[in-house]
Amino acid sequence: MELVEVNQLQAAIDSFVGKDVYLHLETTNGSYASHFNEGFFNAGAFIRNVVINFELGKVVGDSPHRVGLKLPQGWVYAQGITHFEIDEEGRLLLAGHDGTGKLAVALQLSETPFSY
C-alpha cells in the first residue's frame, strides 16, 4: 500500500461510480482494547460483501483522509484513511493505519466478491 495520493485515489474511486460493487467496511480498536486498558469502551463495525452502487465518491481533507460515497438512497463513509492500493485483482483497498502499524479502518471496493 502507498500513502494516499489524492488525485490518484479520486480517479480510482471515480472508476467504480455507477457500478454494482462489493463493499468491505471495517472500523476496529482490536479485540484486546479493553483487556489492556480496562474501562476502554470498545466499539467497531464490520460489513463485507454487501453490494452498493454509488453515484458520487469523494476523498477529502489532509491525511488522514475522509472518503464518502453518495448512494441514490444513502451514504457510506470512512475517516482516518492513510493508505491505498489497487491490487492485482483491480480491487480498491483503502486503509487507515495508526502510528504503530495497526489497522483502524478499512474501506474496500471490488467488482467481484471478496473471499468469505
Next chain:
Amino acid sequence: MTIPKERHVLVIFPHPDDEAFGVSGTITTHIQQGTPVTYACLTLGEMGRNLGNPPFATRESLPAIRKKELLASAEAMGLTDLRMMGLRDKTLEFEDDEKMVRMMEELIEETNPSLIITFYPDFAVHPDHEATARAVVRAVRRMTDRPKLHCVAFANNTLDVLGEPDIVYNIKPVREHKMNSMKAHISQTAWMLEEMEHKLQNGDTETENWLTLERFYTYRWDQDFE
C-alpha cells in the same frame, strides 16, 4: 511437573499464533514423546490488525501470509496434523452454536484424544477465544467418557477467580522450538518479540518464566460455565 504420555492430544484454537505463546512448548514436548498431536485452527486470523506502517500487507493479502506462518509454526513444533477449519476471524460467536459444537464433536470423534487443550470459557478475553472454548466444553460435556480438558486462561481476573493454575509445565528443554513457533508468526509478533528479547537479554526472570512455564487449568466440571 513432567508432561505425561497421552494417547492423542487435540489442540483447538481460533487464530494462527494462539498456539505459539501459551502452548507450543507443550505441543512440541508431546510430539517428541511420540504422542500424536492434532491442531485445529479455526480461522486464518483474517482480521489481524498488525499490517505495518508502512504496510507490509492488506486486509486481503493477510490471510495467505498468516497461513504460511501457521504452517511454519507447525513445522517448528514438529506438528504434522494441522487442520485449518475455514471459519472467519471475529465471527465465531455469531455462528450457529450447535454447528460449532458439531465441528468440535467431529474432531473429537475422529482423533479420539485423551487430552484436549483449548481456552477456558469466561477467562479467554477475545470473543473468538470464548466462542471456541464454549463449543469445546459443550462437546466434551456431552461425552460419557470425557478426555482431560486443559484450558488456557489469561483474563485480568483469572488469578482472583480461578486461583493458580493446577498444571504448570517447564518447557525449557524445547525453548528453541517455542521461540521458533513464535517467530514463525512474525507478521503479528515482531514488535512483541523485540521487546521480549530485550528483556531476556537483561536477565528479566519474569519474562523468562513467562516464556518457559506453560500454565493450564483443568476444566472444573463442578463449576461449569453454564
